Amino acid sequence: MRAYAIGGFGRSLMGSEILIKARNLTKKYDDLLAVSSIDFEVFRGECCGFLGPNGAGKTTTIRMIQCVLPLTSGSLTVSGLDVSQEQREIKKMIGVAPQEDNLDPDFSVMHNLLVYARYFDIPKSEAVKRSNELLKFFQLEEKRNVIIDQLSAGMKRRLILARALINEPQILLLDEPTTGLDPQARHLVWDRIRNLEKRGVTIILTTHYMDEAAELCDRTLIMDNGKIIEEGNPVELIRKHVGEDVLEVEYNDGVMKDLKEKLPEARFEVVGDRIRVFTAQPHGAFESFIRDFPTKGATIRTANLEDVFLKLTGRQLRE
């Protein structure tokens, strides 16, 4: 069933405990089918990424897992508990870092954590201890008494992550954890997410950044129009859908003719004035083509998850 697991990509998930399980999960608004009868599992200890264009249903799915959005139909369980019945029990074991900044602007960094801890019935002394550790973990110690308005976007994001961990959750839901961050902040967040995964926290994240998904996720679920259209380990998905290398050349009719002649089995994609060539052949196929037909502006690069994503979801803008 999961070939990549046997094939040795990522961590072997065979026999892992299923922590979250969805069957025919559906969310319907008045005239919009946001999530359309999807099935999926999340295994304990993995990092599972939900990818998809805007409106694909990623955030809707996350919000159903965190028990704040009722299901229209189907079933969804977290650690065996029904999200429609045992919301408090589930919420106790989940940490949520939402897309939007919903920190308390009237409080300092530290006070945000302490007030949040109170909602989980964490005693004050324990809350202070955990908050100190979390501020250290996210390099926010110096900002402990700063009011939220004075934090940069990256600091706010780290504080939201710290807040999501205050209840020592088994499951961490990260909705676009690095959107809008500079590369430094982004890498720090990635590093912390990997660290948490090592500690055994199960992580579910949504992202628009394919490099982020490839970097962090053991497994990705690609969603489009409320359905899961593909699922698998990022490396495996790249190999399956786009091969190992991609050749990019400037478009002209002559080059296109040569390409089609020389690489008959390849897939071509013309975007603007560039041709992208995908092939199932191993390394080397493109090198010999370039040698034989030196073309201006030709580059060979490694195929990536973004190629997979665009192949599966198309290039049409979603708004």
Add this chain to the structure above:
Amino acid sequence: MKTSDSVAKRFSLPQLTYRVWKVWQRDWDVFMKTYKVNFFPPLLEPILYLIALGLGLGALLKSVQGMPYINFIAPSLIAISMMNSSFFECTYGSFVRMYYQKTFDAIIATPVSIEEVIAGELVWGATRSLISSSIVLGVVAAFGLVTSPLFLLIPLVSFFSGLMFASIAMCFTSLAPNIDFFNYPAFLLITPMFLLSGTFFPLATLPDFVQIIAKAFLPLTHAVTLTRGLISGNLESSMIISVVWIAAVTPVFFILSINLMKRKLVK
């Protein structure tokens, strides 16, 4: 499996636990961060009214209902502060927390439910009423206008009236598409109440039908009646009607507002 969409849309009695208190504490913490600003208006406003209307306008009037005019309006100022503080806390204040700050979203990601968030906001609105009206009561007392030890019961009136105004306010919040919407209840409900609830002149001077409307539909009328009786010691049978009125209306709007907010926020 049973779907919960129908459950969310069905009208129900809110399931509340001690977690209501956690939401209250959050609002209290914010209030205390800025307490200097928060204490200023309820302190200054009644002083201005007592001087301008009580002493200034009152000098032109012999007496109203057998008392100096300043004594007549003093309890009204206390009751008005109950209304204003709780009503605006649970319209503009709650709307800002819900819509701009996403505070409710943050809280419901924890074991606290949306019903408890709204109930916490309502109890906080009642608390604002208690705080503001106590400050006004202090000002009134400093002017020597408290003439009965029954004034000690005013905080009780203040809390429950506050809960009533907060619950009514939260119903508007549940209907508000944007923050400008609150201009409607402010001008169509709060201003008429401010002027027509036996606040600055006795209701008896108005035409009968206005009196009936004021007594039947304007909550402030009852808060004023109770406060006036307790501050002067002139107990009247109409006070019983006012107690019953508030006791009947408050739970209705309390439950209604929680259901309406749930419907707005849990889609």
